[in-house]
Amino acid sequence: MSTESLPSRAETVIIGAGAVGCSVAYHLTELGAEDVVVVDQGPIPVTGGSSTHAPGIMFQTSPSKIQTKTAHYTSRLLKDAGVYTEVGGIELARSDARMDFLQRRVEWATSYGLPEPQLLDPAEVVDRLPLVNEDEILGGYYSPTDGQVAGTDALQWYMQTSPARFFGHTEVTDIESNGGEVQAVVTDNGRIECERCVLATNNWAYQTGQMAGIDLPITPVEHQYTVTEPLEELQGNEHTIGDATAGLEVPGDRQITEFMAQSPDRPVGRDQDNSLYFRTHGDGYGLGSYNHEPLVVDPNEMGTNSDESQASVHSFTKKHWTQATHPNRDKSPQQAFDELLPATEGKAFRVTENGIFVYTPDGMPVIGETAAIDGLWTGLAIWWTHSGGYGKILAEWIENGVPRLPSGPVDTSGIHVNRFEPHAGSPEYFTDRGGLRYQQVYSIVEPRWQPDDHRGLRVSPFYQHQQELGAEFYQRGGWEVPQWYEHNADLVSRYEDRIPEQDGWQSVNRSPIEGAEHLHTRENVSMFDMTTFSSIMVEGDDAGQFLQRICSNDMDIDVGQVRYTTLLNEGGTVLADLTVARLDETEYMVTTGGGNSPGIHGSWIENHAPETVSITVEESAKCTVGLWGPKSRLLLQRVTDAAVSNDDFPYFSCKRLYVGDVPVIALQVSYVGELGWELWAPSEYGQKLWTTLWEAGQDLDVRPMGSGALESMRLEKGFRLWGTDIDTDVTPLAAGVPFAVDLDTDFIGKDALVEAKESGVDTRVACLTLDESTDVMLGGRPVHKDGKAVGYVQAGDYGYSIEKSIAYTYLPSEYADAGTSVQIECEGTTYDATVRDEPLFDPGRDKIIR
Missing domain, CATH: 2.40.30.110 (Aminomethyltransferase beta-barrel domains)
Incomplete structure (x- = not known):
């Protein structure tokens, strides 16, 4: 902690001196940032956040590439620092379904570069974890580089290594901004003017976001952990209690911080079938449990430290240990541990806690610069496991404009702070979804799994028609999106010889109707609801010049032309792929995907636009029908007076027309590789647009088509999907879309792209x-x-x-x-x-x- 007084100015102020704040400070200064200040309301390094009450266990394997990559980077960084104990990690299976899941762990680890992942039989598990009851398990998954970080030691290492200045006992009371730019951080010890501010407040994220007028959907949840009294079976294990916090100010129970800093002497373990995990603490065992009902904390009531307790440690609730309160688990934590680790049965606990940490509605971190305030960055909903990696990514993003790890650029679509839908900031919504994510944390989640709560929030104007047609709705970005339609069940028999049966895990939540809708569209005509896709209106005398600056393709297009392009960051990797339609001399419509695209791409375009260009992100303002298939021209011609022949309305062109009475912007483009149009209309005309097309196409056997068919059709055609097979981790050259780039023009990211091309892909x-x-x-x-x-x-x-x-x-x-x-x-x-x-x-x- 700095001994000087709080400065009145700094280039960067980081709020929060836990694992994430310290990591960001370390990585920023490593990149050359010279004026970094870190403030925290608690004492340093034991601030009262979750970084020192967490047991520090690091299981690196995840179905998410970025989660696995950031975990591995963190483990390597902290191992080199001498604050990480690499004992390996073993995830156990007590069911056949879990053994199948562990096989997936091996495959994910192999894909994302973790060393030597392997499956173990029961005897091999017990050889490494001798207190485990071999009769209770079917096997395990072993990752040899998993381990444990000593939180207090790691925080001190960051602080001693980084030239950033750290100030404890400094409570932030306001975040000032002006003209959409961050201005200052106000604390009870003074005001600090700054060019940029990083929120690394995790448990207090909602509250600090509110200071800046931003609704951050981050839910604090309680989680149980205990440490047993000494076990005879562990007698003689090294004991270091009292060393970690010597000379440090520690709020609340010092023993909690002490025990959490102690390293295990054997692999850390998980019993995910019972939502449990465990590790040794000298001569005792630490037992952690997600096996209880979600204990959601009001995000406005996190509070501060007191002499008796750390702010993020609540009193242990015995009933959640001794009773089965988890809605999906039959056994209590106590019963499950007694069976798995018989040596712990009946033992008293030296340490107990209900520690608090956080979840988002989708269970992923919150990273990046906020759309509302330039210079206000977030590094939130991150555990020790991933903290080093996300600190590196965020520092690179802030300093160099490119989110990256040493292995290269990373995919930000699933972690971006601007990815959330408009309703996600509702406390009722995000606390319910945060609690659900807690409940699911060790569950086996099926492919295409769908939640039951908070459904019907966002529906297109076609929703009633879709219900009548038997739509199977999946929720994406809060929208109710038809995956397939029972109305089309009769098509399955028509195409049954071309729809192979799927079984096993790959078949879960799929329907043969998806294949039938695919084939019908190839032969006839279908209507696809594209309302989740978004339009961004770019207008003004300088609109064309602006689009040329941000788009990688040549945007010198005529009125009525449409062009596919990409947006790139300074590193030449893909921020978005877009379709740009020139509607008039000074008016363009930019279309992008659904889900998180309006928040991420729309805000990026808004933030880069000059004052002479008007940007309107029309999320929900328009509804859209994709009219696709060889009979689509015939159907469209029936309902419009406009000329739609190939000569009059060729591929990749656009025009304003009427579909019946409905004013429409029509784009002759197709995401499925068939003749077709995207028909964009004001949302209030949506029901009429649907019924006009539907009624006119009955003798053509017009059908509704769901997203399942869209996915298979776009893959056949090789069309990219942002966030899946094209993102900020690849250049357009590597992604196979060089036609979206014109190096004779000037655009953001060009220099990096030219360098990448010259060095070879x-x-x-x-x-x-x-x-x-x-x-x-x-x-x-x-x-x-x-x-x-x-x-x-x-x-x-x-x-x-x-x-x-x-x-x-x-x-x-x-x-x-x-x-x-x-x-x-x-x-x-x-x-x-x-x-x-x-x-x-x-x-x-x-x-x-x-």
């Missing part, structure tokens, strides 16, 4: 098809060449038109050429696959241009 997108099987490949599963993992599945589905199972991946360039043989590992089965030229379907675009 080491990794390229590759389209694979399975040689024999029709099984669907799942994302995150490793792709092997000559026994070595060389990539992983980005997206996969069955191509009903080409009658092949498709998987997209990125491969080293030497393996990315058509004809290369590889193998995909999925659900414990190895599949032979071959790299193919893309697109697989209609490479000459004969079906689009007709």
Whole structure:
């Protein structure tokens, strides 16, 4: 902690001196930032946040690439610092379903580069964890580089290593901004003017966000942990209680901080079938439990430290240990531990706590610069496990404009602070969803799993029609999105010889109707609800010049033309892929995907626009029908007086027209590789738009089409999906969309892209098809060449038109050429696959241009 007085000015102020705040400070100064100040309301380093009451266990493997990568970076950083004990981690299985899940762990770890992941039989588990009851388990998953971080030691290492200045006992009371830019952080010890501020307040994130007028959907939840009295079986284990906090100010129970800083002497363990985990503390065992009902804390009532307690440690609630209160678990934590670790049965506890940490509605961190206030950054909802990695990513993003780890740029679509839908800031919503994520943390979550609560929040104007047609709704970005329609069940028999059966994990939450809708669209005409997609209106005399500055393609287009392009960051990687339609001399409509695109892409465009250009992000303002299929022109011509022949309305063009009485902006584009239009109309006209098209197309056998069919059709055509197979971790050159780049123009990211092109593209997108099987490949599963993992599945589905199972991946360039043989590992089965030229379907675009 700094001994000087609080400065009146700093370039960067970080609020929160826990694992994340210290990591950001360390990485910022490592990159050359010279004026970094960190403040915290508690004493330093034991601030009263979760960083010193957490047991520090680090299991690195996740189905998320970025979570796994940040965990591994953190473990390497802290191991080199001497504050990480690499004892390995073992996740146990007490059910067949869990053993299948552990196989997935091996596959994810292999895909994302964790060393030597392996499955163990019961005897091998007990050899490493001798107190585990072998009769209770079926096996385990072993990751040898898992371990434990000593929180207090790690915080002190960060502070001693970084030239940043740290100030404890400094409570933030306000965050000032002016003109949409951060101005100052106000504390009870003074005001600090700054150019940028980082919120690293985790448990207090909602409250600090409110100071800046931002609703951050972050839920504090209580979590139980205990440390047993000495066990005879651990007698003689080294005891270091009293060393970690010597000379430090510690609020509340010093023993909690002491025990959490002690390193284990054997692998850390998980019993996910009972939502439990465990590790040794010298001669005792630490027992952690998610196996209780969610204990959500009012985000406005987090409070501060007192002489008796740390702010984020609540009193242990015995009933949640001795009773089965988790809605999906039959056993209490006590019963499950007694069975698994008999040596702990009946033992008293030296330490107990209900420690607090946080969850977001989707369970992922909150990273990046806020849309509302320039210079206000967030590093929130992050555990010790990932704190080093996210500190590195955030520091690179702040300093250099490119979120990255040493291994390269990272995908930010799932962690971006601006990804949340408008309703996510409602405390009722995000606390319910945060509690649900807590409840699920050790659950086996099915592919395409859907929540039951807070449904029907966002519906398109077509919702009533979709209900009548038997839509199976999936929630995406808060929208109710049809995945398929029971109305189309009769099509299954029509196409049954072209719809292979799917079984096992890959078949969960799928329907053969998706395949039938795919094939029907290829042969007839379908209506697809695109209302979740967003339009961004760019207007003004300088609109074209502005778009040229931010878009990688040549934007010198005529009125009525449409152009596909990408937005790039300073590092030349893809922020977004967009379709730009020029409606008039000074008016453009930019269309982007649904879900988190309006918040992420819309805010980026707004923040980069000059005052002479007007930006309107029309989230929910327009509804859209994708009218696709070989009969789409015939149907559209029936309902409009406008000329829609290929000569009058060619591919990648646009015009204003009327569909019946409904004013529409029509784009002749197709995301499914068929002739078709996107019909954009003001939302209040939506019901009339749907009924006009529907009634006019009955004799053409017009059908509704869901998102399941869209996915398989776009993969056949090789169209990219932002956040899945194209994102901030790749350049457009690696992503196989060089046609979206014109290097004769000037745009953000051009210099980096030119440098990447000149140095050679080491990794390229590759389209694979399975040689024999029709099984669907799942994302995150490793792709092997000559026994070595060389990539992983980005997206996969069955191509009903080409009658092949498709998987997209990125491969080293030497393996990315058509004809290369590889193998995909999925659900414990190895599949032979071959790299193919893309697109697989209609490479000459004969079906689009007709």
